[in-house]
Amino acid sequence: MAFHPAATAEFDDSTVNVSRTYAWVVFALTFGLLISDYMSRQVLNAVFPLLKSEWALSDSQLGLLSGIVALMVGLLTFPLSLLADRWGRVKSLTLMAMLWSLATLGCALAENYQHMFIARFLVGVGEAAYGSVGIAVVISVFPKNMRATLTGAFMAGGMFGSVLGMALGGILAQHLGWRWSFAGMALFGMLLALVYPLVVKQNRIGHSRPAASATDEFPCRRPLKTLFASRSVVSAYVGSGLQLFVGAAVMVWFPSYLNRYYHMGTDQAGVVSAIIVLTGGVGMILCGILSDRLCRNAPDRKIALAIAYCLISCVLLSLAFRMAPGAPQLVLIALAMLVATGTSGPAGAMVANLTHYSIHGTAFATLTLANNLLGLAPGPYITGVLADNFGLDRAFQLIPLISVAAALVFWYGKRHYHQDIQKLAPLMASEER
Structure with missing residues (x-):
């Protein structure tokens, strides 16, 4: 088949x-x-x-x-x-x-x-x-x-x-x-x-690449323009990075949170943290499947789901870190992480749909770079700075607000998605002739 x-x-x-x-x-x-x-x-x-x-x-x-x-x-x-x-x-x-x-x-x-x-x-x-x-x-x-x-x-x-x-x-x-x-x-x-x-x-x-003409010194130059040619694709980079800020902060600092507020040893804290990390991984898969199933004939709905993932995770994490330590808090944090990482699938789909297939490796490298510069690198560091000044529990109450910024960026991309697709279509057609 x-x-x-x-x-x-x-x-x-x-x-x-x-x-x-x-x-x-x-x-x-x-x-x-x-x-x-x-x-x-x-x-x-x-x-x-x-x-x-x-x-x-x-x-x-x-x-x-x-x-x-x-x-x-x-x-x-x-x-x-x-x-x-x-x-x-x-x-x-x-x-x-x-x-x-x-x-x-x-x-x-x-x-x-x-x-x-x-x-x-x-x-x-x-x-x-x-x-x-x-x-x-x-x-x-x-x-x-x-x-x-x-x-x-x-x-x-x-x-x-x-x-x-x-x-x-x-x-x-x-x-x-x-x-x-x-x-x-x-x-x-x-x-x-x-x-x-x-x-x-x-x-x-x-895919077979179009043959370069004798006058085209750089045959990949025009497809490369699609890396940043639309507001939607830039929104995908930025929104994905901002949302990973939250996920990275929780994953890196959660063992310390368990040690300080649950008085767990490093071994037990590591096991519980590993479960939280795995929950985030499962969430990436399940939220991606949900996005594809619900948005098969309307790709822009994936962006609406990404917005929903951001806002739901913000609410759940904010509530969880205002609860007293205990099993209910851990369950709510796990549920939040199940959704917090869900934007990875829709953001990746946006990048693939809005860039030329011949440079998809480069496009996903750009997404990876944004994820690192906006999320994976600053998230743990800024959380540490906040923890030094206000305590780790207070820092975890503030960090989920970054998800609101991520939702706003995805919303901006959704507003321009169809217009950007139409604008980029002629470039794709000219590359295939």
């Missing part, structure tokens, strides 16, 4: 002509590599105490080992995604996965802090563009009416991978030593990297 999506008014007129089975195989392998990506990134957190003891490291040195990966991802996501769009996404993903896996193996073999830092630097280089290019591959083999589901599910893989990396890394370290924590993640990634190009073929998933 093949997918043949009906024509719509959306900007991307590329077609999908692969079997349902093959499409899901592509998704499974690409998703598996994303799991490997985050397992390799987060396994370090599980062995912090062992490294600190063995090499007599300071907390700042340990923090730098973690931060260097995020830094390289932030710096290199956009340029490497642009190169992948031009060089070939499947080849690029395979190279990325092999690089971060070999670098993770290098962590296992590190003899001192300097060796470990170089290895972690290379992990960051390898992982920099995987998320953006990976989702571009996934949406290329499915119909457009599944984009919110696929984007939400794919982004949730980062949360699942983070939890698995820390959990499995801790188990391996406990029984075999910390070096096997890194080695286990590396072997898993290398195995998938070897299988991936044997199954996922560029000529089966790729």
